[in-house]
Amino acid sequence: MKKIIAITVFVAAIAIVAGGVMAAPPGDDVTFDAGTMGHVTFSGMDHFNAGLRCGDCHTKIFPMKAPGTPGAAKFTMDDIFAGKYCGECHNGKRAFAPFDDCSKCHDKG
Ligand code: HEC
Numbered sequence: 001m002k003k004i005i006a007i008t009v010f011v012a013a014i015a016i017v018a019g020g021v022m023a024a025p026p027g028d029d030v031t032f033d034a035g036t037m038g039h040v041t042f043s044g045m046d047h048f049n050a051g052l053r054c055g056d057c058h059t060k061i062f063p064m065k066a067p068g069t070p071g072a073a074k075f076t077m078d079d080i081f082a083g084k085y086c087g088e089c090h091n092g093k094r095a096f097a098p099f100d101d102c103s104k105c106h107d108k109g
């Protein structure tokens with residue numbers, strides 16, 4: 001009996017750990033260099049809080065690489081305006097449009 005309880009507790013503990021990993025918000029912010037338009041900081045946490053999960057972006061839109069490193073998504077502002085990459089959602093329907101307020105994403109500093 002004790003053994004069964006111990007196994008049950010052990011299995012439950014694994015389930016909690018595995019569930020925690022799946023539901024864990026993404027860690028650090030990701031920063032894009034935007035030339036004359038400064039930087040764009042993508043916050044995984046803000047998107048997590050907006051209800052999005054890893055599979056909404058990874059890996060069909062973004063490959064899960066730091067910008068500029070091998071294998072990372074290569075795109076420009078025109079791609080976003082055309083509804084690709086960030087623009088798959090930032091199209092004025094699912095999330096705010098890219099045309100109105102550039103400073104919602106861009107930080108000139
Ligand atoms: C709304 C879109 C979105 C969601 C949701 C999202 N990510 Fe990302 N993630 C990105 C973008 C954009 C990048 C950087 C561009 C690229 O991958 O080429 C990135 C990059 C990463 C990187 C590489 C960062 C680095 O500095 O090496 C990891 C790791 C990552 N994401 C993990 C996750 C995990 C885990 C989740 C879910 C908990 C998640 N992401 C959810 C958009 C998203």
Ligand code: HEC
Pocket residue numbers: 032033034035036037040067073074075076077078080086090097098099100101102103104105106
């Ligand atoms: C939804 C977020 C978002 C909004 C809003 C946005 N941008 Fe961007 N922009 C980006 C990202 C991300 C990059 C970096 C792309 C890369 O380097 O991979 C970028 C890059 C750029 C660049 C660098 C060169 C290029 O063509 O990629 C310019 C210039 C630019 N944006 C102009 C603008 C202007 C002007 C506006 C407002 C009318 C604007 N952006 C609004 C996300 C945004």
Ligand code: HEC
Pocket residue numbers: 040041042043046047050052056057061085086087088089090094095096104105
């Ligand atoms: C899978 C859909 C999706 C993708 C892809 C996506 N976003 Fe978002 N983003 C959202 C949603 C939904 C919100 C919250 C609603 C809103 O603010 O309109 C949001 C909010 C934001 C905010 C406001 C965060 C806050 O709470 O202040 C910024 C900034 C932003 N996104 C930038 C980006 C950039 C930059 C990219 C591309 C690198 C990107 N997003 C890609 C869906 C997405």
